[in-house]
Amino acid sequence: MYPPSFIRTLILSVSFASNAFGQSDISDPTKRAEFALSALQIFYNAGTGLWSTTGWWNSANILNIVANLAKVDDSPQLQSLASRIFANTLVQAPPQNPQPGVEGNHNKQRVNSNDVFVMFNSTGVGSGYTKIMDNEDELVTTGERAKTAAANVNDWLDGFYDDDLWWALGWIAAYDVTQDKEYLTLAESIFAAVATTWGTNCGKGGIYWSWQKDYVNAIANELFLSTAAHLANRANDKASYVAWAKKEIDWFTTSGMINQRFTINDGLTSDCKNNNMTTWSYNQGVILGGLVELNRASPEDSYLTLAAKIAKAAIAELSDDSGILHDKCGPYCGADGSQFKGIFVRNLQLLHDVAPDDAYVEFIQTNANSVWTNNRDDGNMLSLDWAGPFINPANASTHSSAMEALIAAITVE
Structure with missing residues (x-):
């Protein structure tokens, strides 16, 4: 068994950006993003395969962030680092799942590696549940056990379908x-497991937020759309994934979650009406990527038209007078809300790639420049408020989210 210090050295040994402390005049978008990734890796715990200071689903999302930078920055060192992160997380993360295979273990939570379970006390829809992971420094005991854990889809499922699908998109x-x-096979397996839950009390379509089947919300269904559409463009069974994506978007657009302003509220009431809860930025974003991928797999003008309406409505509703994106939870959003804004910008970038719009360019560049100039400390850590000032301390959630604006800016130079 390799000691944690060896694994950490392996993961962090690649340096692709020189020291930039105090250098606010760096204008090259790629260099900014590279510095941000160097800072992000301070949070990476090689022993757990996750980013410390934030949660299970956040680390899945951060996989996507690292990959997105690797897609637009072909530096050999960065490509090597990204590949190492993916491989390490695949092996080390499964034992950190807060509720592995909870659907088959009823109301229980695993408390140790010997699969001892205790009753899990959910905190409910209003407050969510604890997603923050302990900063453990343990390695899986054997290589064979690690491979088995990574291959077992149940080890990536925690009973909250949005979490499951964040991992699918990350892979x-x-x-x-x-x-x-x-990685693609694992993503397909995760999607297949979630697809078995299809059908809510709201028109017998869509998926619930969790295994408890007590809430139908936007994010889980948008992620279902996006995952199906992404797989349609990569996996062998294209027709099946296109059918799932179309089934989801047809249900979603009639569910009532898209309001008259073309922004998306959090979810539905128990009697299947729009609950008029917060229009979180990530709910305006994930659907954009899903529609872009679905249009790529099965072109239809209405998909990109809808995406543009949602994107522009979100920019208008969630930006301040200077064009900077905010969620209504600020200045303290917790580990979940602090992740949301970057997800919107990432998916807006995907929309711009296929349907260019000067409004998107201006928005992305304005937010990226503000993040770098107003929301960064001397160690290149990025905090919650993209308009500034820097709110101490930053964590893996605030930092990775803001980093997404820097990555998006690379593509709209």
Whole structure:
């Protein structure tokens, strides 16, 4: 067994950006993003395969962020680092799942590596549940056990379908960079497991937020759309994934979650009406990527038209007078809300790639420049408020989210 210090050295040994402390005049978008990745890796715990200071689903999302930078920055050192991160996380992360295979273990939570379970006390829809992971420094005991854990789809499922699908999208992104079929197969397996839950009390369509089947919300269904559409453009069974994506978007657009302003509220009431809860930025974003991928797989003008309406409505509703993106939870959003803004910008970039719009360019560049100039400390850490000032301390969630604006800016130079 390799000691944690050896693994950490292996993961962090690649340096692709020289010291930039205090250098606010760096204008090259790629260099900015590279400095941000160097800072992000301070949070990476090679022993757990996750980014410390944030949660299970956030680390899945950060996989996507690392992959997106690797897609637009062909530095050999960065490509090597990204591949190492993917491979390490595949092996080390499964034991950190807070509720592995909870659907088959009823109301229980695993408390140790010997699969001892205790009753899990959910905190409910209103407050969510604890996603923050302990900063553990343990390695899987044997290589064979690690491979088995990574191959077992139940080890990536925690009973919250949005979490499951964040991991699916993260592994799809890893596949895009490496072309390693193991990542794509894992993503397909995760999607297949979630697809078995299809059908809610709201028109017998869509998926619930969790295994408890007590809430139908936007993010889980948008992620279902996006994952199906991404797989349609990569996996062998294209027709099946296109059918799933179309089934989801047809249900979603009639569900009532898209309001009259073309922004998307958090979810539905128990009687299947729009609950008028917060229009979180990530709910305006994930659907954009899903529609872009679905249009790529099965072109239809209405997909990009809808995406543009949602994108522009979100920019208008969630930006301040200076054009900087905010969520309504600021200045303190917790580990979940602090992740949301970057997800919107990432998916807006995907929309711009296929349907260019000067409004998107201006928005991305304005936010990226503000992040770098107003929301960065001397160690290149990025905090919550993209308009500034820097709110101490930054963490892996605030930093990786803001980093997404820097990556998007590379593509719209």
